[in-house]
Amino acid sequence: GQNIDQPTEMTATEGAIVQINCTYQTSGFNGLFWYQQHAGEAPTFLSYNVLDGLEEKGRFSSFLSRSKGYSYLLLKELQMKDSASYLCAVAGRRALTFGSGTRLQVQP
Amino acid sequence: GAGVSQSPSNKVTEKGKDVELRCDPISGHTALYWYRQRLGQGLEFLIYFQGNSAPDKSGLPSDRFSAERTGESVSTLTIQRTQQEDSAVYLCASSLDGSGTEAFFGQGTRLTVV
Numbered sequence: 095g096q097n098i099d100q101p102t103e104m105t106a107t108e109g110a111i112v113q114i115n116c117t118y119q120t121s122g123f124n125g126l127f128w129y130q131q132h133a134g135e136a137p138t139f140l141s142y143n144v145l146d147g148l149e150e151k152g153r154f155s156s157f158l159s160r161s162k163g164y165s166y167l168l169l170k171e172l173q174m175k176d177s178a179s180y181l182c183a184v185a186g187r188r189a190l191t192f193g194s195g196t197r198l199q200v201q202p
Numbered sequence: 203g204a205g206v207s208q209s210p211s212n213k214v215t216e217k218g219k220d221v222e223l224r225c226d227p228i229s230g231h232t233a234l235y236w237y238r239q240r241l242g243q244g245l246e247f248l249i250y251f252q253g254n255s256a257p258d259k260s261g262l263p264s265d266r267f268s269a270e271r272t273g274e275s276v277s278t279l280t281i282q283r284t285q286q287e288d289s290a291v292y293l294c295a296s297s298l299d300g301s302g303t304e305a306f307f308g309q310g311t312r313l314t315v316v
Contacts, residue, residue, distance in 0.1 A: 124302035136293060136307035137245070144302065181245065185301035188258045190235060194244035 096120045098193035100182050105199045106172055114167045114180050114196045122187030128156050128167045129181040131195065137181055140167070172200050204228075206308035208294050214314045215284055223279045223311045227296030235305060236269055236279050237293045245293065251277065252300055284315045 097119045106112040118126070125144035129137035143149055143158035143165060155168040167180055179195040207226040215221050227234050236248040247261035251271040262268070266284075271277040281288055291312050295305040 124300070127304070136309050138307070139304045142304065183245075183305075188252065188301060189247055189250040189261070190295075190297075190301045190305055191247055192237070192245040 096184055096186055096191045098182055098184055098191060100180075100193045100196045102194065103197045103199070105201060106169075108172055108174060108200055108202050110172050111168065111170050112172060112198065114169075114182075114198070116165045116167075116182030116193060118163050118165070118182070118184045118193075120163075120184050120186050120191075123160065124185035124187065126156075126158055126165050127183040127185065127190070128154075128165075129183060129192075131179045131181060133178070140180075169198075174200050174202070176200050206294055206296050206306050208292075208308035208311050210311060211309060212312045212314075214316060217286060217315055218283055220280065220282045221284055221313065223281075223292050223294075223313070225277045225279070225294030225296075225308060227275070227277070227294070228306055230274075231296035231298050231306075232274050233297040233300050233303070233305075234271055234277050235295045235297075236277070237295070238263075238290045239293055239310070240290045248279070248292075250301075281313075284313075286315050289313055289315045 100116045128140040131137040141156035177200045181195045182193040232253045234251040237245040250258040266282045269279045291310040293310045295307045297303040297305040
């Protein structure tokens with residue numbers, strides 16, 4: 095089975111940097127995804143890591159350590175529109191399993 | 203189609219009735235997922251279809267829930283004898299080739315059981 099943990103809520107200030115952590119336990123690993131979900135909308139893809147290390151894409155970066163079962167999503171130069179839920183998802187042997195999500199509130 | 207399409211977008215049903223939710227995945231995507239999301243909660247995995255393999259039904263919460271997929275196209279999720287706790291948004295996603303490829307989500311069906 096799979097177990098995915100991430101903080102429930104985080105608050106950060108506009109212009110700052112925030113790191114959202116995700117730890118997981120899985121039987122079979124086929125990569126780790128981060129999705130963004132605004133209230134009332136469908137999740138949208140942010141990043142994918144299958145090898146250890148950092149993947150950078152504009153203001154967003156994602157890191158993976160397979161040996162530690164750990165990932166983080168780093169958001170830089172926070173904007174008000176970044177207020178959303180951030181979902182960590184692990185691709186196992188078959189299905190894609192999501193954590194409960196981290197609700198990020200960006201304050202002025 | 204251009205994206206994953208789900209219908210209906212909203213469904214209100216009486217407790218005890220059966221409902222059928224439909225998902226049209228992106229053309230050519232072999233993998234299809236159904237998730238349930240209760241208000242303020244995360245995505246709860248329900249079922250996964252991949253090509254011609256037997257579906258992974260391990261997330262279905264009870265025998266009132268079932269799903270089918272015709273080849274690599276349309277899928278339907280059926281909930282029999284609906285209960286109030288079934289009220290949620292049901293999200294469908296598809297990906298090109300299994301769990302290690304990006305999943306694209308539909309806008310979901312908001313089910314309300316009264």
